[in-house]
Structures are given as structure tokens and as C-alpha cells.
Amino acid sequence: MNRQHQYRNWRILCHLEPCGAAEIDEAVKHAKSAFGHWSKLSGMDRARIMIEAAHIIEREEIAEMEVVNNGKSITEARLDVDSARLCIEYYAGLASTLAGQHVQLAGGSFAYTRREPLGVCVGIGAWNYPFQIAAWKSAPALACGNSMVFKPSPVTPVTAVLLGEIFAQAGAPEGLFNVVQGGQETGSLLCHHPDVAKVSFTGSVPTGKKIMEMASHGVKPVTLELGGKSPLLIFKDSDLENAVRGALMANFLSQGQVCSNGTRVFVQKDVLPEFVEEVVERTQAIEIGDPLLETTRMGALVSRPHLDKVLSYVDQAKKEGATVLCGGEAFVPSDPKLRGGYYMTPCVLGNCTDEMTCVKEEIFGPVMSVLSFETEEEVLHRANDTSLGLAAGVFTRDVRRAHRVVEQLKAGSCFINNYNITPVEVPFGGFKMSGIGRENGQVTIEYYSQLKTVFVEMGDVDSLF
Numbered sequence: 001m002n003r004q005h006q007y008r009n010w011r012i013l014c015h016l017e018p019c020g021a022a023e024i025d026e027a028v029k030h031a032k033s034a035f036g037h038w039s040k041l042s043g044m045d046r047a048r049i050m051i052e053a054a055h056i057i058e059r060e061e062i063a064e065m066e067v068v069n070n071g072k073s074i075t076e077a078r079l080d081v082d083s084a085r086l087c088i089e090y091y092a093g094l095a096s097t098l099a100g101q102h103v104q105l106a107g108g109s110f111a112y113t114r115r116e117p118l119g120v121c122v123g124i125g126a127w128n129y130p131f132q133i134a135a136w137k138s139a140p141a142l143a144c145g146n147s148m149v150f151k152p153s154p155v156t157p158v159t160a161v162l163l164g165e166i167f168a169q170a171g172a173p174e175g176l177f178n179v180v181q182g183g184q185e186t187g188s189l190l191c192h193h194p195d196v197a198k199v200s201f202t203g204s205v206p207t208g209k210k211i212m213e214m215a216s217h218g219v220k221p222v223t224l225e226l227g228g229k230s231p232l233l234i235f236k237d238s239d240l241e242n243a244v245r246g247a248l249m250a251n252f253l254s255q256g257q258v259c260s261n262g263t264r265v266f267v268q269k270d271v272l273p274e275f276v277e278e279v280v281e282r283t284q285a286i287e288i289g290d291p292l293l294e295t296t297r298m299g300a301l302v303s304r305p306h307l308d309k310v311l312s313y314v315d316q317a318k319k320e321g322a323t324v325l326c327g328g329e330a331f332v333p334s335d336p337k338l339r340g341g342y343y344m345t346p347c348v349l350g351n352c353t354d355e356m357t358c359v360k361e362e363i364f365g366p367v368m369s370v371l372s373f374e375t376e377e378e379v380l381h382r383a384n385d386t387s388l389g390l391a392a393g394v395f396t397r398d399v400r401r402a403h404r405v406v407e408q409l410k411a412g413s414c415f416i417n418n419y420n421i422t423p424v425e426v427p428f429g430g431f432k433m434s435g436i437g438r439e440n441g442q443v444t445i446e447y448y449s450q451l452k453t454v455f456v457e458m459g460d461v462d463s464l465f
């Protein structure tokens with residue numbers, strides 16, 4: 001097929017220029033100036049503006065723009081936007097609770113601690129949850145009194161700009177949340193900028209390592225939310241209906257482009273045939289197509305090169321001996337306006353073994369690898385045999401087994417009898433090479449603030465000299 005014909009339905013959303021050193025300098029300067037004002041406000045005053053931003057998010061139709069930005073279904077985009085809104089509300093609630101400690105010392109002297117903001121924080125986002133990532137980073141940063149310069153992925157540059165407009169509309173001081181566009185060069189300029197106090201990054205492990213290295217030059221703290229190859233353990237005593245639902249949630253949200261996905265599905269041998277039959281039937285029933293339709297459950301992958309990469313993982317799996325139980329092919333929707341879109345049929349791979357590439361590497365697409373196991377000890381060893389540790393899940397009716405297993409799973413987020421839920425009140429982040437620090441939950445306040453200790457002498461100086 002000639003390329004012109006194949007891609008005739010391409011539409012250009014907008015033209016964006018990557019920001020260079022001068023633009024980055026300007027953005028950081030604005031953020032620094034906003035920080036001066038914002039950091040002096042009370043938590044209650046910061047909260048008021050953040051709550052207003054959350055209300056605007058509720059009123060605006062952002063989800064449709066996210067669909068166009070990323071390709072995911074409107075149903076999922078609405079959930080992502082809602083998670084962004086909830087996150088901003090949650091941290092608005094925490095803004096006025098930030099407090100230090102009072103410590104009594106001898107002779108009436110005392111010390112107290114102050115929780116202070118860091119300054120200008122940089123956020124660098126991945127393309128799979130563009131709006132949500134911008135909110136998950138900016139909400140705790142702003143609640144603590146910081147300002148932010150945010151760089152979305154150049155693949156999905158649109159909706160972070162909307163968030164910037166929303167904060168401004170809500171009454172945030174000019175320069176509080178700035179969006180800069182560009183790829184790795186722009187990101188690198190941000191990490192190296194001397195007036196940047198912290199870098200919070202979401203993306204791949206190789207880029208995460210570079211971010212950490214760049215930040216180390218300025219001894220800047222980093223939050224790294226990186227990749228995963230998470231295990232999902234399904235024991236024979238589990239409620240199989242729920243386990244199948246969980247496996248689908250663990251693999252096919254956002255066209256499988258989810259860091260926390262449980263792509264290594266270990267099923268106890270006794271229930272493997274039943275599980276496979278049910279999971280394949282449900283996977284084949286997933287409605288693929290126009291992501292703006294209410295009935296669609298799987299939209300388009302993010303780009304042509306990414307679709308090609310995911311399909312090549314399926315080919316490689318076949319060559320290495322896995323069985324394609326369903327899907328794994330490029331999909332051409334019947335609607336002519338969608339032809340040339342980056343669709344594929346969700347795939348379940350059977351007969352997988354631990355050495356296969358599909359089981360070892362993060363595919364970041366709708367490809368579930370099913371593996372069989374016999375004992376708890378064996379599956380725990382295999383589940384933990386990876387350098388990554390973002391998430392893990394277990395399905396069982398045995399409550400003692402559930403807690404015993406999660407205690408031994410080496411992952412930052414463990415799910416018992418569910419998968420891929422991320423309430424904003426709960427910390428999220430990885431063990432091992434899946435990252436450093438946490439997003440969401442109270443603990444994230446510690447990643448966007450620093451403690452100052454103040455000693456107060458009530459007597460005379462007891463000098464040794």
C-alpha cells in the first residue's frame with residue numbers, strides 16, 4: 001500500500017516547537033518568581049486555588065482532548081481526568097495540614113522543625129497518562145508551596161497545556177505551573193538548570209537513569225516512576241471469575257500501555273485450562289475502534305513505531321515457542337476515517353516460559369503472557385526473578401496465603417483480589433529499578449518538601465572556649 005494512501009486520514013493537531021535554552025530559562029525564571037509569592041501563602045490560601053482548579057476540571061470536557069492526544073477510549077480518559085481532579089482535591093486538603101514538630105530540650109530550650117518547599121520543581125511526563133501524570137506531579141508540588149515547570153512527552157503534548165490554563169483560571173499566580181514542549185534535549189536542559197530544585201520523572205528505566213545522573217550534578221532530589229514487568233499470581237482457590245476480570249484489568253487498560261500492568265500471569269496448573277478459556281473469550285469480546293465512542297473499550301496505540309514494536313514482540317514470542325491464543329495482529333476498523341490508525345487486537349500468549357523475551361521485557365502493549373505454576377514457593381521465586389518491582393497481584397480466597405504472599409513479593413504496589421486500582425490517597429511507586437520515591441498519598445509530601453530544624457536557646461551559651 002502506498003504510504004500516502006495508507007495515511008490519508010492523518011490530521012495535524014497542532015505545530016509545536018521544542019523549547020531551547022532561552023525558553024527554558026524564561027520558564028524557570030517565571031516559576032522562580034511565582035514561587036516567591038506562592039510559598040508565602042498559607043496552606044488554606046493555596047488550597048482555595050487548588051480546589052477551584054479541581055472544580056474547573058470537573059466542568060471542562062478534557063477527556064475528549066485526551067482521547068485525541070493519546071488514542072485511549074473516552075471511558076478510560078474520563079477516569080484519568082477524574083483521577084487528576086481527585087489528586088488536586090486530595091493535596092488541597094493536605095496543604096493546610098503541613099506542620100513541623102516541637103522538641104523540648106534541657107533548661108527550657110527547645111527545637112522545632114518547619115516543613116518548607118523545595119523551590120522550582122520540574123515534572124517530566126510519559127505519554128500513556130498525559131493529563132493524569134501532570135496532575136499527580138503538580139498537585140503535591142503546589143500543595144507544599146513549590147512552583148513547577150512541566151514537560152509533557154512530545155508524543156502527547158496537548159492536555160498538560162490545558163492543566164496550565166486551568167491553574168491560571170483558578171487564580172494561581174502567573175508562572176506557578178508552566179508547560180514547556182520538547183523531547184530529550186529540552187528535558188535535559190531542565191534537569192541541568194541551576195535554579196531547578198527537584199526533578200520528578202515518569203518514563204522508561206533507561207531515561208530514568210539519565211535523569212538521575214543529570215540531577216546528581218546539582219545534588220537534586222529525584223522522584224522516578226519507571227517501568228515494570230509485574231507478576232499476577234492466580235491460585236487454584238481463587239474466585240476464577242474475579243481472577244479473569246483482574247487479569248483483563250491488569251493487561252488491557254490504555255491499550256496495555258500501563259507501567260503497573262501485570263503482564264506475567266502465573267496460573268496454578270489445576271485451573272489453567274478453565275482460566276485460559278475464559279480469559280481468551282473475554283479478550284476476543286473487547287470492542288476495538290473509535291476511541292470517542294461510548295461502546296469502545298480499546299482505542300489506538302500511541303504511535304506507528306510503537307505499534308510496530310509491540311507486534312514484533314508477538315512475532316518474537318511465536319518464534320520462541322509461545323502460542324498465540326488470540327489477537328496479536330494489526331486491526332483495521334471498518335470505519336474508513338479510522339483506517340491508518342494504530343490499532344491491534346489484544347493478545348493472550350500461552351505456553352510461555354520464564355526465559356522468553358515476552359516474559360522478560362516490558363512490551364507496553366496489549367499482550368498478556370500466561371505461565372503455569374505448581375507451588376507457592378516456586379511461583380514466588382519466579383515472580384521476584386526480575387530487576388523491576390513496580391506492582392504485583394495475587395488472587396486467592398485464603399486470607400493467610402494472600403498476606404503471606406504479598407509480604408514476600410518484591411514490588412511497591414501489591415493488589416490482593418484486584419489489580420490496577422490507584423486511589424489517590426494511597427502511595428504509588430516502585431521497588432528495585434522501577435523507581436525512587438512515591439506519588440499520591442500523604443508520604444509524597446515528603447518528596448516535595450524539606451525539613452528545617454530550628455534550635456532555640458533559652459539560657460546562656462555554654463561555650464567551651
Ligand SMILES: NC(=O)c1ccc[n+]([C@@H]2O[C@H](COP(=O)([O-])OP(=O)(O)OC[C@H]3O[C@@H](n4cnc5c(N)ncnc54)[C@H](O)[C@@H]3O)[C@@H](O)[C@H]2O)c1
Binds near residue numbers: 228
Ligand atoms: N511508574 C510509573 O508511574 C509510570 C507511568 C507511566 C509510564 N511509565 C513508563 O514510561 C515508559 C513509557 O513512556 P515513554 O516512552 O514516554 O518514556 P521515555 O523514557 O521515552 O520518555 C519519558 C519522558 O522523558 C523525556 N526524555 C527522554 N529522554 C530524556 C533525556 N535524556 N532527558 C530528559 N528527558 C528525557 C521524554 O521526552 C518524555 O517526556 C514505560 O517504560 C513505562 O513503564 C512509568
Ligand SMILES: C[N+](C)(C)CCCC=O
Binds near residue numbers: 128129259420421422
Ligand atoms: C491508573 N493506572 C491504570 C493504575 C495507571 C497508573 C499510572 C501508570 O502508568
